[in-house]
Amino acid sequence: MILLEVTNPDSRVSLVLFFGTIGMLALTIGLIVFIIFHQRRVIRYQLRLQRMEQDQQKLLLNASIRLQEEERQRIAADLHDDAGPLLATARLYLNENLVNLDKTTQLQSIYNAKQIIDDTIQLIRNISHSLMPPTLKNFGLESAVNDLFQKISGSGSMNASSRFHDYRERLQTENELIIFRVIQELVNNILKHSNASFIHLTQNTSGNKFFIRLHHDGRGITQSDFNKLNKSNVGLGLKNIQSRLKVLHGQIFFEKDMSQTYYKVTIELIKEEMSTPEAGLQ
Amino acid sequence: MWVIFLYCLLSVLTEILAGVTKFPFIGDSYNIVQFTLFSLFFYLSLKDKKFKYIPIAGAVVFYIIAIRNFTNIGFDTFSSSLASVFIIPYCILSLYEQMRDPNIVIVYNYKKFWIIAAFFIYFSGTLFLYIYIYTLPKEQRSNYWAINNFFEILKNILFCVAFIMKKDTRPSYLTDNLDPDI
Secondary structure: OHHHHHHOOOOHHHHHHHHHHHHHHHHHHHHHHHHHHHHHHHHHHHHHHHHHHHHHHHHHHHHHHHHHHHHHHHHHHHHHHHHHHHHHHHHHHHHHHHHOOOHHHHHHHHHHHHHHHHHHHHHHHHHHHHHOOHHHHHHOHHHHHHHHHHHHHHHOOOEEEEEEOOOOOOOOHHHHHHHHHHHHHHHHHHHHHHOOOEEEEEEEEEOOEEEEEEEEOOOOOOHHHHHHHHHOOOOHHHHHHHHHHHHOOOEEEEEEOOOOOOEEEEEEEEHHHHHOHHHHOO | OHHHHHHHHHHHHHHHHHHHOOOOOHHHHHHHHHHHHHHHHHHHHOOOHHHHHHHHHHHHHHHHHHHHOOOOOOOOHHHHHHHHHHHHHHHHHHHHHHHHOOOOOOHHHOHHHHHHHHHHHHHHHHHHHHHHHHHOOHHHHHHHHHHHHHHHHHHHHHHHHHHHOOOOOOOHHHHOOOOOOO
8 A cells, every 4th residue: 555655656755755764774774784793793803812812822821831941941950060060079078088087188178078068059049049139139120230230231242221210119029020030031132132232221100100111222123023023933032021021911112212223122010010919929 | 671661561551541532642641751761761771971961951852842742633743753863863872882882792682782773673664754644645644654553563573572582691701702603
């Protein structure tokens, strides 16, 4: 009936009504279908992102496990190759002492054993310092970084300097250690690969953000290189930096300076995240 | 959902009353109460505080116009058209908000989506009917009223879908990995 009236050429209103209703209906259904399909696409995209993030986390986890294993091997090698023979030698001297009753020889072997035990103590101290630098534990990040940079400058191959602008309150020790390890890794990379003549570190804060910036004049990497290396199987150190910063919910940016002469690495951290003891445990 | 249930109850009551009595203001009163319930539904379902003012402002404008046009000749289609003009943007706004809500994993798993779809289809479908019905010859009007009935049925079917649907109570971590194609 409606169709008959619509097809009647005299009825203009009914034509408008008919096509208007059809048009509105088509628009409405189109919009609803669009929303459903759009959402499906968004979900698929999120799933892909989630998978990529999982892969990235797997890479980071593998990197940190590998690094831990390497560290253990290094400590095992230090103990086995250095401390072991030293203690064995000391034991030999003391053994000789029991056999040889000559007073002068006895004194000489006791002195030698003492020397060797001193060396072993020094060696074990070095190992323990590499695990947890005493300067960092006792005096904080600023002193530990200054200490590290003084050692680098002292070698004469590079000029290293640091300046902490706003570091009146110390952070949690475990968080300071994480930041120190990141700085150490970055400095290590600069020393190994950049061929730079200087490194300059600055620390400052802005609002609730805590920044650490490293400048150097050697060969460096940019953010895109960092992202590429992070997704590949190489660049263990960089992955380790990333996984350490993830603990503090921090970020790292690699860029070339405006003047195109320096490379800049910025570590951005949130103050509150680092002041709470849980941050390191998350 | 109680607002929609109340609306369904009101629709049935109005139909019965219109059939039994010849009370002249039933059509217009129904129109005003119906719009109040719709505005209340959108007011309750919109989450953004800025958006919440829109149904309130719309209701004020609608009341002024509807009360001015309050007639005893039956049904004021101008108010109905105006209601459609208001409700269609509300529906788009609600769907937009649902799309942006990160807690809503799959939009059609929610009762609210089906209710909004019902409103959207009903008011879009009947908008032109309400605008043009009084420009048609009297003998033709009843033929076109079938459009309203058709969309009324469609709206009620969609309401049924919403009422029958189980409430989505799954925590988001369970639905996070849900593939939309499954």
